[in-house]
Amino acid sequence: MSLKPRRVDFNATWGAIKDTIKGVITLDHVARAVWNDRFSDVYSICVAHPEPMADRLYAETKQYLIDHVAKLLDKVQEDGEQYLVKNYFLYWSQYSVGSQYLHSLYLYLNQQHIKTQKLSDAEIIYGSSDSSGGEQMEIGELALDVWTRGMIVPLGSRLVKLLLEAIAQDRAQETLSIPIEAVRGTILSFVEVQGYRKKGQLQLYQVLFEEAFLDDSGEHFKRSAARLLQEKNVSLYMEKVKAKIEEELFRARRFLHHSSFPKVSHRCETHMVAEHLQFLYSECSNMVQQERRKDLSNMYDLLKSVQNAIVVLVDTVLDYIKTQGLAAIGNLQGENIHISFVENLLAVYKKYKELIKDVFKSDQNFMGALDKACSYVINHRPNQGRSPCRSPELLAKYCDTLLKKSSKGISETEVDEKLAESITIFKYIDDKDIFQKFYARMLAKRLIHQQTQSMDAEESMINRLKQACGYEFTSKLHRMFTDMSVSSDLNNKFNSFLKNDNIDLGINFGIYVLQAGAWPLGQAIVTPFALPQQLEKSVQKFEAFYHNRFNGRKLTWLHHLCQAELKLNHLKRTYVVTVQTFQMAILLLFENVDSLTCKDIKETLQLNNEQFYRHVVSLVDSKLLLADAEVSLDYQGMLQYYLWVFQELTPEVTLKLNMEYSNKRTKFRITAAVQKETPHEVEQTMNSVEEDRKMYLQAAIVRIMKSRKVLKHNLLIQEVYAQSKVSFAPSVQLIKKCIESLIDKQYIERTPHSSEEYSYVA
Known part of the structure; x- marks a missing residue:
């Protein structure tokens, strides 16, 4: 055919097109040749000479569709209400497919005539200031619009009523009076007729059907809830509500558009859960306390979708975990209290973490409750907050027990696992600086007294602490390890020095040179x-040797931390005994004599009363020395009975070597008192922490004020707290004291115009 514009007899051409439209829209057979001819006719009309007749073709097509739908309306209604939905769906199925073919037939008109006049997508979505509202639709869209106006508008309310009745029959498990596919197809037709729209595609569906359906469903849910509540059993009620929600979602998938699914769930949850929260909460506490997992899981599933409804359940779980945690550590006694404390807490943590994972799907609300409960229990202060929190000290002792050589019957793998688990407790501790102090003191003793089971385990634990709190937290611990390796190298060089100069010391001599700033040993505890x-x-x-290599450094000898091996040759058998320096010094005094008075020993060694009595008692208790006064105390009783010891070990009491001493082992150790953590040392550690905190807070205040220059009181306290909470939680009172101290030192001052504002003194 020729593509050139030519004169066209519109009436004759339209008549041919009209006959073909009838076959297309009714899905009648249309021959390929006829289809091709009509396609050409549409083109010819659109490019007709001298004047294109596209608008006239559009108007005639529109009128034909209006007339056709009017006839279908009569056919749909002719069998009465009983067959209204069925007939509607039958003719809709035919018409919707036919309109798609019709759209293809009018391809040229759609693309070259109508599309050029249509508003852009942006104008449709965001609005257009000059839209006239009279634009033409593409033919497929036109057909759907005609169906909406000519079929759905007049029949809408009647169709919806019948559809709701059919859904009610399905809820009642009755046989549907309307085929399921007709019900679903009719409902979805309300969406499909506006599927061509850029926005508001669901408007007809929502206004005509969905609102009525949801209101009808809401009444049904209210009736169902009222009926179930009569049973007065929360567990059974929850199970049936869950089943009801599942049932309604299944029904929605059978009949409705997917956009309605969450609305159906929401309406069901509103009337069956949200409106009966007090009934559900009435059993909440019992379920948690009895750990009824199935019931808790059901309650969680129901409450999580209702706004703020889950808060009560979360709070109940929080309080319960707190109670269980406090009960687990409440009455611990004995020497191994630190082991019981940590392992009991870990057992509680693991148990409820697993419960939250299993029952509450690891919901962050409940994980947060677990964190809050653990933090509360671990940082709990007994006696209404008057007693200090012992968690940092006990956790440090627990780690010390695992890392010492004395931990028998446990493999390295188990030690590593237990240390890794202990970090869980550590993360919840507020006063991490107290833990650091105790851990550092115990690490120092392990390293100095060679009590470390594995250096790899020690480094691994320090790395875990560094990951949890940063490098600054563990910097001193790392320096302690460095000192040990440097000391080893220094010993080798010292031995080479002795060998080169042919110096014989007469004894094997090894030292640790430790940095005063890195080791928690302190100068105050150096004894005469x-x-x-x-x-x-x-x-x-x-x-x-040392001063020759390191000029200007000062060495301070910490004899109370040293130990030695002595060979005992005065007995029937030769023994090698490991003792502390002061014990060694006391025994060496007996190298040329068999007996000495307490006064002679004290004056010769110049020991103070505490050190003298502590070490004499240990030697007498081990039977290496005999006293003419009966003294037999173990270490645990030693500190409690100092007064008794002072009374019995008078200066005149004579101590003598036990020439009849015997031991099954030829190599043994006399327990060194320094390796035990005494109440005095615990108090000393806590005092040290208090002083460190003051210095830390003062430094933080100066840093903040130096950068801010001027700052109000409350803002300063907030910033100081934010900076320090990584290591400890300072009290407002302590921060205030530090501020006053810095004012006295003239680092900061109150501004002239306000006593609640500070300025930095440059």
């Missing part, structure tokens, strides 16, 4: 002590 002559040469030679 007159060095035995057997050690004088060794000490002098090492000091000369």
